[in-house]
Amino acid sequence: MAWKAIDRVNAPAEESPSLSEPLKEKIRGFFDRYPTKRAVLIPALHMIQDDHGYVGWKAMEEVAELLEITPSDVFDTVSFYSHFWTHPKGEKVVMACRSISCDLLGADRVLDECKKVLGIGDHETTPDGKYSLMTEECLAACDHGPCLMINEKMHKCVDPANVRKILEDDANDKLDIPRSNLYDGANRTSA
Amino acid sequence: MSEYEKVLLKNVGKPNSRQLATYVEGGGYSGAKRALEHTPDDVIDVVKRANLRGRGGAGFPAGVKWTFLPKDREVTYLCVNADESEPPTFSNRVLMEEDPHQLLEGILIAGYATQATVAYLYMRAEFTEQYHIMQKAIDEAYEAGYFGKNILNSGYSLECYIHRGAGAYVCGEETGLIESLEGKRGWPRIKPPFPAIQGAFGKPTVVNNVETLANLPHIVNRGADWFLGIGPEGSSGPKLFCISGAVKKPGCYEGAMDFSVRELIESDRFGGGMRDGLKVKAVMPGGISMGILTADELDMKMDFSDPAKYGLLGLGTASAIVIDDRTDIRQVLRNVARFFAHESCGQCTQCREGTSWMYKMTNRVERGLGRMQDIELLGEIPAKMGMMPGLSICGLSDGAAFAISTIVEKFRSELEDYVRNENDDAVRIALEIAN
Ligand SMILES: Cc1cc2nc3c(=O)[nH]c(=O)nc-3n(C[C@H](O)[C@H](O)[C@H](O)COP(=O)(O)O)c2cc1C
Ligand code: SF4
Ligand code: FES
Numbered sequence: 001m002a003w004k005a006i007d008r009v010n011a012p013a014e015e016s017p018s019l020s021e022p023l024k025e026k027i028r029g030f031f032d033r034y035p036t037k038r039a040v041l042i043p044a045l046h047m048i049q050d051d052h053g054y055v056g057w058k059a060m061e062e063v064a065e066l067l068e069i070t071p072s073d074v075f076d077t078v079s080f081y082s083h084f085w086t087h088p089k090g091e092k093v094v095m096a097c098r099s100i101s102c103d104l105l106g107a108d109r110v111l112d113e114c115k116k117v118l119g120i121g122d123h124e125t126t127p128d129g130k131y132s133l134m135t136e137e138c139l140a141a142c143d144h145g146p147c148l149m150i151n152e153k154m155h156k157c158v159d160p161a162n163v164r165k166i167l168e169d170d171a172n173d174k175l176d177i178p179r180s181n182l183y184d185g186a187n188r189t190s191a
Numbered sequence: 192m193s194e195y196e197k198v199l200l201k202n203v204g205k206p207n208s209r210q211l212a213t214y215v216e217g218g219g220y221s222g223a224k225r226a227l228e229h230t231p232d233d234v235i236d237v238v239k240r241a242n243l244r245g246r247g248g249a250g251f252p253a254g255v256k257w258t259f260l261p262k263d264r265e266v267t268y269l270c271v272n273a274d275e276s277e278p279p280t281f282s283n284r285v286l287m288e289e290d291p292h293q294l295l296e297g298i299l300i301a302g303y304a305t306q307a308t309v310a311y312l313y314m315r316a317e318f319t320e321q322y323h324i325m326q327k328a329i330d331e332a333y334e335a336g337y338f339g340k341n342i343l344n345s346g347y348s349l350e351c352y353i354h355r356g357a358g359a360y361v362c363g364e365e366t367g368l369i370e371s372l373e374g375k376r377g378w379p380r381i382k383p384p385f386p387a388i389q390g391a392f393g394k395p396t397v398v399n400n401v402e403t404l405a406n407l408p409h410i411v412n413r414g415a416d417w418f419l420g421i422g423p424e425g426s427s428g429p430k431l432f433c434i435s436g437a438v439k440k441p442g443c444y445e446g447a448m449d450f451s452v453r454e455l456i457e458s459d460r461f462g463g464g465m466r467d468g469l470k471v472k473a474v475m476p477g478g479i480s481m482g483i484l485t486a487d488e489l490d491m492k493m494d495f496s497d498p499a500k501y502g503l504l505g506l507g508t509a510s511a512i513v514i515d516d517r518t519d520i521r522q523v524l525r526n527v528a529r530f531f532a533h534e535s536c537g538q539c540t541q542c543r544e545g546t547s548w549m550y551k552m553t554n555r556v557e558r559g560l561g562r563m564q565d566i567e568l569l570g571e572i573p574a575k576m577g578m579m580p581g582l583s584i585c586g587l588s589d590g591a592a593f594a595i596s597t598i599v600e601k602f603r604s605e606l607e608d609y610v611r612n613e614n615d616d617a618v619r620i621a622l623e624i625a626n
Contacts, residue, residue: 033309033352035266035392041374046316046355067374080376081357083316095317099278100479100512101435103526137360137530139317142279142435142512143442152319175319180326183355 016056022186023051024066037067041077043183045084051185054085082136090125090132092173094118095149098135101142106160110146111135113163131167192450192458198409198429199402200445203289209324211331214292220337222408223299227345234304238407240415243428247272247363247400248478248507249586250495257305259387260395268396269307270372270386271298271404273314273321274356274363277478278530280510282431283401285443287314287321290405291328295351297404299337300411302349305397310351313368316358326353360534364585365398366390367536378538379585402431422447426494426506433510437469438462448506452476453489456513469515473602477507479527480590482597486516502600504593520602521557521609524569527598528553531591541576542588548572549595556606559613566606569599 019027027044034040044067048059055078064071078084096111115121118131125132141147144156148166151173155166166172181188202208202217214220226234239254260267271294275283286294298310312329314322329351332338340348354372361367362377369391371377390396406428410418418428426448434455435441440463452474456462465471471486476493482503484491491501498505514523532550537543549572552565573592577583599606 033350036373038374039372039392042354042357042371045357069374077374077376081359083356083358098526099530100475100523100526101279103522104436104512104514104518136317136358137533138276138278138280140275140281140284140315142281142510143433145435149317149319154320175323177320177323178327179323180330182326182353183322 014057016058017052018058019048019062019066020051020186023047024062026186027063027066038069038073040067041069041074042081045078046183047185049084049185050183051187053091054088056086088125088129090130092130092150093132093134094167095134095136095139097137097139097141097145097147097149099138099142101138102145102147105145107146109160110148110158110163113160114148114167117164117167192454192460193447195446195460197445199286199293199405199431200289200443202293203285208289209291209328211292211328211335214290218412219292219408220296222411223296223303223337224343226300226303226411227343227347231304231306234300234411237415238304238410241410241418241428242425243403243406243410243418244426244495245400246402246406246430246508248277248480248505250506253301253399253403256387256399257301257397259385260305260397261388264306264395266394267305267307268391268394269298269302269305269310270365270368270391270396270398271310271312272363272365272368272398272400273312273318274360274368275318275401276315276360276363276534277480277508277510279435279512280433280478280508281435282433282443282508282510284318284321285431286401286405287318287325291325292332293405293408294325294401295328295332295337297407298351299342299349300407301397301399301404302351303345303347306347307349307397310349311354311372311391312351313354313356313362313372315356315362318355322353322355329353359536360530361536361585361587364587367585368398369396376536378536379587381584422449423492423494425496430493430509432461432493433508434462434513435511436513437465437467437471437515438513439464439466448492448494450493451489452484452491452493452511455493455511456489462513465513465515469517471513472516472518473514473520473523474511475514475594476509476511477503477505478510479512479530479594480586481505481507482593483523483601485601502597504589519557520598520605521553524595524598524602524606525550525553525557527594528591531587531594535587535591536585539583539588542583542591545572545576545588546591549591553595556610559609561606561610561613563607563610566599566603566610569595570603 030040060074061071064074148155207213243253244250338351362371366380367377386396528550532546535546573596577589577592
């Protein structure tokens with residue numbers, strides 16, 4: 001067996017997007033809510049992920065500068081939370097609840113059906129970049145298990161037989177109530 | 192079970208219950224107005240006399256907690272705990288979705304009583320719809336002068352901001368929440384110092400649950416005696432109960448703390464009985480962290496004191512999962528063990544290692560590869576991991592311990608039978624995995 005070493009010295013740096021000026025401005029808009037700049041980190045990460053689809057290395061460095069902390073402080077926080085990801089995911093992230101109430105009401109059959117329809121496994125993304133699939137702990141809608149969340153939209157009492165229909169619906173991640181754009185990125189166009 | 196007139200959920204189902212106008216029409220914000228006409232100490236006093244015990248899980252009296260704040264403080268923060276991640280709990284969700292202004296009025300009253308300058312509403316990331324609803328309500332409240340500078344000409348000022356979490360159960364623990372608010376990983380802090388002395392940003396801080404605060408407008412308006420008149424001594428006041436699983440009417444209900452788990456399942460006011468002719472096998476009545484009851488223990492009262500008599504950690508979030516007789520207890524055991532292994536924050540060795548070790552064993556047991564020794568260990572490890580023996584930093588480890596040890600203790604013979612009878616299959620499965 002031969003070793004295949006990674007040439008880290010000459011490897012091209014990983015490409016990832018920078019923070020746009022409007023995004024930075026939006027982040028600065030949170031400064032007067034907290035007594036420290038570091039406390040703006042989690043709101044900022046939400047906004048960055050909304051704009052870029054993930055929190056890349058470059059964004060981590062730049063937000064560190066903006067908040068006057070080190071990039072490793074930022075990475076420390078990013079890596080702790082399961083809702084921030086450091087690499088691109090699908091346009092829509094499907095989160096299937098796996099906790100006790102949903103489990104006893106057949107969450108595994110819903111998850112299997114998602115895997116079948118999307119053709120991917122847990123924590124994978126479809127080749128066209130449209131969908132990622134994840135399992136999650138209790139989504140606080142146990143009275144309506146099994147639950148699936150697609151981006152912002154909660155799907156309740158999901159019957160495995162309906163999973164295909166849900167996943168084929170273009171509007172399956174849209175809320176039908178007025179939204180607040182406070183935590184959105186600066187580039188989001190749809191209201 | 193006594194007659195009960197809804198308090199916390201009285202606006203649920205009303206058209207436009209989320210709107211400020213509807214809330215005010217029904218007498219909303221009159222409690223806050225009344226509070227602002229009195230001194231902060233008067234407000235603390237009535238809450239103390241009402242003995243409003245925290246609804247977030249620990250049951251600590253809210254009024255007493257507020258008196259721990261140092262007298263000479265300049266800045267105080269109020270953190271509202273809407274992290275609601277304990278399976279299978281969803282009562283805070285209902286309160287925020289259906290009646291956001293009731294919570295905001297509670298925040299204003301608690302803020303005034305503690306002389307807080309900023310209130311942070313810490314909402315878990317998965318509360319998406321609820322976040323948009325709450326933000327809209329906060330905007331409305333600011334516009335009407337219930338937040339901001341010099342509220343209703345009282346001279347008191349309070350800002351109210353939503354801080355969204357990012358997916359971590361442990362951020363529901365009050366000091367984990369504070370760390371997360373500060374932009375850090377949600378690692379709970381060693382106590383003391385308690386948040387009341389040194390909390391968010393090093394300043395005196397009060398952390399209260401959503402449901403606890405939703406009670407305040409009613410206490411201020413109707414008085415401590417009214418509150419004490421509901422339910423048994425030591426467990427007074429309106430309370431929300433969640434029920435899910437194998438019942439006809441899963442949902443969030445309101446009542447006094449004066450009925451049993453059996454009534455919660457059977458009564459038409461609550462669960463409406465078992466569905467499809469199923470029978471109860473077990474119930475976890477206070478969220479999974481509190482532990483499990485067998486079908487013979489359904490007389491347990493849903494109040495603050497009875498759960499301990501049944502070997503449970505407490506009333507917890509008063510949210511019951513009803514497990515039916517077709518369910519394999521190994522599935523429940525494994526699911527619960529996985530939850531804690533996934534959510535342990537990893538600071539304390541025995542919590543980090545203990546929860547994953549237990550998950551490995553329960554996984555083995557479920558797949559028919561269990562050993563008698565696993566069951567022994569599943570009984571033994573929990574006794575050596577929690578805050579109770581003084582070993583860990585936060586209560587997550589105690590939750591894991593109670594959940595797993597009560598299941599193993601109370602369903603031991605069933606688990607042992609599986610292990611005894613499935614050993615032949617185990618070899619086959621082991622071979623299948625190996626190939
Ligand atoms: C692991 C863990 C998770 C918790 N999660 C929550 C939660 O989601 N919501 C909550 O209100 N309290 C939660 N608590 C309890 C809080 O630490 C704290 O006691 C509570 O928010 C205080 O509010 P209360 O006195 O109004 O009940 C949790 C505690 C632990 C140990
Ligand atoms: S007990 Fe567990 S969850 Fe709590 S601080 Fe320790 S390791 Fe983290
Ligand atoms: S168990 Fe699935 S939402 Fe609570």
